[in-house]
Amino acid sequence: MAxxxxxxxxxxxxxxxxxxxxxxxxxxxxxxxxPRVTAADRQKAQALLxxxxxxxxxxxxxxxGRARITLCGAESGELMVADVSAAAAGPVAxxxxxxxxxxxxxxPWATWPDARTQxxxxx
Numbered sequence: 282m283a284x285x286x287x288x289x290x291x292x293x294x295x296x297x298x299x300x301x302x303x304x305x306x307x308x309x310x311x312x313x314x315x316p317r318v319t320a321a322d323r324q325k326a327q328a329l330l331x332x333x334x335x336x337x338x339x340x341x342x343x344x345x346g347r348a349r350i351t352l353c354g355a356e357s358g359e360l361m362v363a364d365v366s367a368a369a370a371g372p373v374a375x376x377x378x379x380x381x382x383x384x385x386x387x388x389p390w391a392t393w394p395d396a397r398t399q400x401x402x403x404x
Contacts, residue, residue: 302378305388306386307358312354313353316359335365337363340364345358346358
């Protein structure tokens with residue numbers, strides 16, 4: 282499942298009339314290893330987010346966009362990207378949503394100003 286929008290930015294994207302907020306979580310994948318965001322990983326993450334009361338619109342993949350040395354065993358910069366609904370508007374609701382996401386390891390998209398979404402690996 283790939284995300285439809287690309288690019289960095291404030292972490293706020295607009296979609297279908299409702300606010301959509303983008304968060305990401307580093308996967309810990311290393312260069313020369315297989316990607317860590319499989320379809321099963323995305324399903325598990327979606328179930329955890331929804332159990333925490335987060336409305337997931339799209340769960341996909343990305344890269345942090347940071348320059349790094351090319352070396353097997355070095356970080357790859359792989360991200361799991363979540364677009365979530367900000368159905369309850371207002372600063373309190375936004376702070377609560379951000380706290381829930383942080384508790385599950387997801388930080389606001391703006392944390393990685395050069396990040397890009399990308400197609401997830403098959404499987």
